[in-house]
Amino acid sequence: MKRRRPLIRPTPEEDAAITAAALSDPDNPPLTDEQMDRMRPARDAMPRELFEKLTGTKAVFVPDAVVSHFKEKFGPDWEEAMRDVLREAMERKDEAAE
Numbered sequence: 001m002k003r004r005r006p007l008i009r010p011t012p013e014e015d016a017a018i019t020a021a022a023l024s025d026p027d028n029p030p031l032t033d034e035q036m037d038r039m040r041p042a043r044d045a046m047p048r049e050l051f052e053k054l055t056g057t058k059a060v061f062v063p064d065a066v067v068s069h070f071k072e073k074f075g076p077d078w079e080e081a082m083r084d085v086l087r088e089a090m091e092r093k094d095e096a097a098e
Helices: 013-025 031-039 048-054 064-097
Strands: none
Touching: none
């Protein structure tokens, strides 16, 4: 399973400088807490066909029991683990067909 790169967090000083710069931009102010609370993932807000076309992905309905199993077994990386399992199954199927 491919691991994500570690997140490099800014120092408190860097964060203060970034925040000050964002607050000083009248054309693009930071989002308020209320605006952040109203945000939804693109896959929930966009028409499914458009999201799939833009991201090269497909929405698949998976039983709750399967999702629960992957969450328990793989933790925060459960979605990537599920993609890996599906990719491996596809490769095995392709090899068996040859």
